[in-house]
Amino acid sequence: MDIILASASVRRAELLKKITSNFKIKVSDFKESDIPFSGNCGDYVMNLARGKAMDICSSVKKPAAIIGCDTIVYFNGKVLGKPKDSVEAFQMLSDLSDNTHEVYTGIAVINTETQKISTEYVCTQVKFSKLSDVEITKYIETGDPFDKAGAYGIQGAASLFVEELKGCYYSVVGLPVNKLYFMLREMGVNL
Template identity: 30%
Template sequence: MSTDTGTDTGPVLVLGSASPARLSTLRTAGLAPVVVVSGVDESQADGLPPAELAQALAELKCAAVARRDEVPAGALVLGCDSVLDLDGEALGKPGTPEEATRRWQRMRGRSGVLRTGHCLMDTATGEVATACVATTVHFADVTDAEIEAYVATGEPLQVAGAFTVDGLGGGFVTGVEGDFHNVVGVSLPTLRELVRRLGHAWPALWAPR
């Protein structure tokens, strides 16, 4: 399918991620993805520079999900991964309150680059389209008490860079340069370009209303 009329029914979009923020972003954009969690061991890409790490993990997740039996025939499978690039170091999910606190002590009053790798596979043809998107994020000079309170909520423990821009952490982000949605975890304009690159129409992926 290559028409841009939006009148045809497009392929099923499969999101290879457990991220509720990515799912919400795609749904808000009119898509209705099927979620199939990849289960990829993210440590296998350790040691790569931030952009390469994000892209490598996105591709690994996409490939892992595309092989799953529950993926509908002819689906488009999307793998994504995000890391915060701070001083050239890739910061993923902190995992523990202690690490989240240390991250925020480094980040406050500074800027980092949120890098999200995207990998989209058309399972009907085996074709793959990829892109890594960078968005600069400026952080407020938060106090120790604010860091302690934020870490205590648990929110920063399981998100890349130990912050959200669409949740409790939004008050600690003073500005974003680039695609806001990329910071949430998936760049919608980039995804549209990948869909088109594989020969499909973006409007055809919109769910019926």
């Protein structure tokens, strides 16, 4: 059975390699804006992940396990997506400074042979140290915040901002490998 990652994320591909090197990538064209946020972060990321996985189902001809994922940052009652510009990135990072926020990653696995769909999510709490305006500006100038939810990547230069983490580090990067490993096993995927 093929394993297909429905994501263009280099970080997710790197993490999936921790489980198996035998997978393919098919980028999903699913529009995240099609799923409204109803206030439940877990449901939201699972629905987004399911949408991404379902989007490529029709293009897969051989039996496969399709993996869809989505990650959001949640702080103060708001979902922080990818910043549209440096002003928004600065605001997000200023808000997260000296505060604890939550990172939710949803996973959907579809077995195209059995049509079974499994969805799960992981929530991790991340505490940032107090950041100066200069630190935030320097980080934004690296260009790193612009393709990441919450305007930061924990695996890069923003690792310096993280004072404490409760939960799964890999979930914050974008793919909770432990959760995915057991989901794939439960779906009958031999790894």
